[in-house]
Amino acid sequence: MMSVIENRAIPILSESAIIPMYNLLKANVVRSRSPFSVILITIQKSSLKNPAIDETAKEFTALLQRKLRQTDALFSLDHKNKMEWGIILAQSGEEEAGAFLQRLHEEVHLEMNQGDRTMVSYAIGVMEVRNSGVPWPLLIQAGRRALQQSSFPSAWHIDYVGVAKQQEREAVKVSIIEDDEIARDILETTIMRMKVDHVKQQVRSFQDGLDFLQSDWFYSSHPHIILLNDILPRKNGLEVLHALRAMPNNGKFFIFMMTKRNAEEDMIHAYELGVDQYIPKPFNLRLLESQMKRVFVRLWS
Structure with a gap:
């Protein structure tokens, strides 16, 4: 749950200033797997008598400035409209945004429900952003x-707008390093047919360790699953394993070692060198598929 800390008031940004922040958060949302929320709030003007409009706007603005975190942002889409506010809650999905709005509602009830303002009605649109492909104008258009369309059915009405909530599929690389052509083809076909939520597997096969290490396939930052035979004609599996674990970003690799060696000492040695999963041959293809699906889920979560 998002914690709210009383701190110095945050500034009110213009739309031109908030768009770069939105684009930066949006660009990182898939890799970080951490959504954020954009909130639009408006007050029904007819619910206020004219003398109370400016005072209510000032008090509500000050309340938002006090309650938002320094990592969040408060912005205005139209400097002429004093009754509309925009908020970006960093690293907060709609559940955290809903909790924040609940606390904000309690503060509004305690601090601002006086005189003419007891009948103020707020309409709120919450847009959780999990998709980096939604541009700012489309998001704001959907929120507005x-x-x-809100009929202000209550004094504090929230609509959750799903325009940017659909998660994108993340690319996960899979390398099959196997000298047996038939085994390579079977593994490649099996992996390509796997259906995993939010994951798009990119599969390449290599006939030996040298072929793999001389490629540039494993240098990108993508999560990367390696199906590695231990005995290969050039650069055996242990040599490939050593090269991968020597890389500074080796945490992106999940390495399956496929081998006919099933002695306990061989398994311990492989794990000590950095193997994540030891697969004795012959293996059950359906079992391997299930194990790989679990890895895909772990890489996403």
């Missing part, structure tokens, strides 16, 4: 449409 939700606010415009």
